[in-house]
Amino acid sequence: MKLMFLRRWFSLQWSFQGKIFAAFGLITLLSIVSVTGIVYVNMRETIKHNAVTSVSDSIRQADESFNIMLEEIDRLNTVVVTNKNTVIDTIMSPNEEISYEWFQEQKRISEFLSGLVNYKPYISRIAVVGLNGKVFFTGGPWLDRTVLGTPMLNYMLLNGSRHAYFKPEGTADAITVGREIRYNRETVGIVMVDLDYDFIKKTYGVKPTADSMLYVLDEQNGYVYQPESTPTSFTPSMETVVQLKQKLAGQGNAVEQKINGKSYIVVSRLSDYTGWTTLALIPLDSLLSESTRIRNLMAEVSIIVFIVVLIGSHQVSSRTTLNIRRLRSMMMQVKDGNLSFPKLEITAKDEIGQLYRVFISMVEELKRLLEGIRISEKKKREAELTALQAQIRPHFLYNSLNTIKYMAKLNGVPNIEEVSGSLIELMRGLLGNSNEFITVREELDYVFSYISIVKYKYMEPIQVHTEIEDDALLECRVLKLMLQPLVENAIMHGIGPSGHGGYVLIRVYEEAHDLRIEVTDNGKGMTREQMDALLGTAGTEETPSRFSSMGVRNTHERIVRMFGDPNGLKLYSEQGLYTKVEIRFPKLQRAEESDQEVI
Known part of the structure; x- marks a missing residue:
């Protein structure tokens, strides 16, 4: 069973149906794969582009919201540092x-500060710290003069000519925005x-995905915000995040980056207001997990x-080639x-x-032709039989004519002797010489033999003259019995009917080779x-010759058929x-040349 299936499969491969089937299958496979x-590739790129766009928009919105809060805080600080009385x-x-x-002052400044931060839930505390040790605040946590000399206060004094942003190291509960209070340029x-x-x-x-990470770094590469790490999540080191920040500073706002062998899309944004950099790390595996599922489904x-499609193409190819198989059968x-x-x-x-x-x-035409060939062959066999029955051997005919010639000589009848001799020469040329080409000299001899026979038919003499331009032309090759039909036609239809004799001129010359x-x-x-x-040329029947089996028209057609135009016969006449x-x-000078022309 398996062997039969394989045989059918291999025969199908090389058949026209198999080629159609294979072409359908290959085109379908290439189309589906393409x-x-x-x-899939466009879907991946679209998902990544949408993720980058979404995260970029979210970061921008978060940065703008945060900047609004900072701007409002900066305005509050400006109100505080410019209030002299309070x-x-x-x-x-x-x-x-x-x-x-002191209690009156404490109450007055606390009420002032409370009025500033009321209805601002994003502010946990506002404080005024004098360098002389006075500390006033509202909100929590507690603050006293021990803040003097701390790194936070020193940072504010160093950078707070307008605004300073400080996040204490190791804490994750607040960001402090400060500004120095000056009086009399001090x-x-x-x-x-x-x-x-x-x-x-x-x-x-x-968080576009559950394991995405977002970091906010200040200008000193310190964390302003970082995600909370879990035991199962991967958290890049501070050095890695800083390197990403520096790398993206010259490459735009989104790149693909490998971190610890895992691919991430890193989106960055630099805040023009604070100078802080926001970095979002989105794992590609998590982002494209849905595309992987869709890919498997596809x-x-x-x-x-x-x-x-293969089943359908097999059916289509089978139905398409059914008529071809019938025609092949x-x-x-x-x-x-x-x-x-x-x-x-x-x-x-x-x-x-x-x-x-x-x-x-x-097929019908072939059957008709075969039937025609069969009939033609039958007629050919009959003709061969008739020709065989009617054939007279040349030597028997020569012997008979020689006997007539000898008896005419014995009885003193020279004219019969002459006619018999001329007829012998003509018959020898017709029956004894099978070559299609003979020399001009031999052709003229046949003509004079014919004249010797036919002249006794007419009472008046018929003179035949020849003009040979060069004796070498007598050795040129011409078709056998080419001149005899022309001379016969001239005597029988030109001179004979006039009844008063005449002449025939045969001129042989060379012109243009x-x-x-x-x-x-x-x-x-x-x-x-x-x-x-x-x-x-007028569509009439050929004028028959009484002696030659070929007439004038046959002579013309033989020459044209063998050598083509413009060779052949031309007639000129005046009544x-x-x-x-x-x-x-x-002009053919050797037998080899004539044979080559015939071929």
């Missing part, structure tokens, strides 16, 4: 703690506002579609010689149907219609004056 691949005078006041005046204190870190986490809580669907029977095979009707109107009808007509022969008589001449009829036949013929 479409699936293009869709803030600066209180800081510069000589009143000591635990005094009535720094007298610091106003500080702490942002609630929960608001920062909510603002930067951008692969399964593609396989199912490919199988269905009929052709094989014709090849085996069976022309009466049963015809499998093909009614299709397509090219196969047209081919079937042409093939049937060709061709052999030219002219046969001119002084007979009654011919009309144009008679000349056309003689050469067969009552003359008729001239001009023969144009290639």
Whole structure:
């Protein structure tokens, strides 16, 4: 069973149906793979582009929201540092703690600060710290004069000419925004506002996937915000995040980067207001997990579609080649010689149907031709039998004519002797010489033998003259019995009917490397219609010759058929004056040349 299947498969491969099936399958496979691949790649790129766009927009919105809060805090700080009566005078006041005046000042500045931060939930504390040790604040946590000399206060004093942003190392609860308080061109204190870190986490809580990470770094490459790490999550080192920040500073806002062997899309944004850099790390595996599932689904669907197309293409190719197989079966029977095979009707109107009808007509024509050949062969065998029965051996005919010639000589009848001798020479040329080409000299001898026979038919003498331009032309090769029909026609139809004799001039000369022969008589001449009829150009029957088996028209056709135009015969005549036949013929000097021309 398996062997039969393999045989059928290999035969199908090399058949026309197999080629159609393979072509359908290959085109379908390439189409499915191409479409699936293009869709999958475009889908991946679209997902990555949408993720980058979404994260970039989210980071931009978070940065803008955060900047709004910072701008409002900066305005609050500006209000504080420019308030002389409540803030600066209180800081510069000589009143000591635990005094009535100090309590009044504490109450007044606390109410002022509370009024500034009311209804601002993102501010956890606002404080005014004098360099003289006075500390006023509202909110939490607690703050006292121990803040003096701390790194945070020193940073504010160093960078707070306008605004300073500080996040204490190792803490994750606040970011402090401060500004120095100046009086008489001297720094007298610091106003500080702490942002609630929960608001920062909510603002930067951008997570396109569950394992995405977002970092905010200040200008000193310190963390302003970083995601909370879990035991199962991967957290890049501070050095890696700083390197990414520096790398993206010159490459745009989104790149693909491998971190610890894992691919990430890294999106960055630099805040023009704070100078902070926001970095978002999105794992490609998590981002494209849905595309992987869709890819697998597309692969399964593609396989199912490919199988269905293969089955359909097999059916289509089988139905398409059915008529071809029928036509092939009929052709094989014709090849085996069976022309009466049963015809499998093909009614299709397509090219196969047209081919079937042409093939049937060709078979019918072949049958007709074979029948014609059969009839022709039968007639040929009958003709051969008739020719065989009617054939007289040449030596028997020669002996009989020689006997007549000898008896005429014995009885003193020279004219019969002459006619018998001339007839012997003609018969020897006709029956004894099988060559198609002879010399001009031999052809003229046949003509004079013919004249010797036919002159006794007429009462008046008929003179035949020859003009040879060069004796070497007598050795040129010409077609056998080419001149005799022309001379015969001149005597029988030109001179003979006049009843008063005449002459025939045969002129042989060379012109333009061709052999030219002219046969001119002084007979009654011919009309144009008679000349056309003689050469067969008017569609009339050939004028028969009484001796030669070939007439004037046959001579012309033999020359044209063998050597082509413009060779052949041309007729010139005037009634009552003359008729001239001009023969144009290639000059052939050796038998080898004539044989080559015949081939």
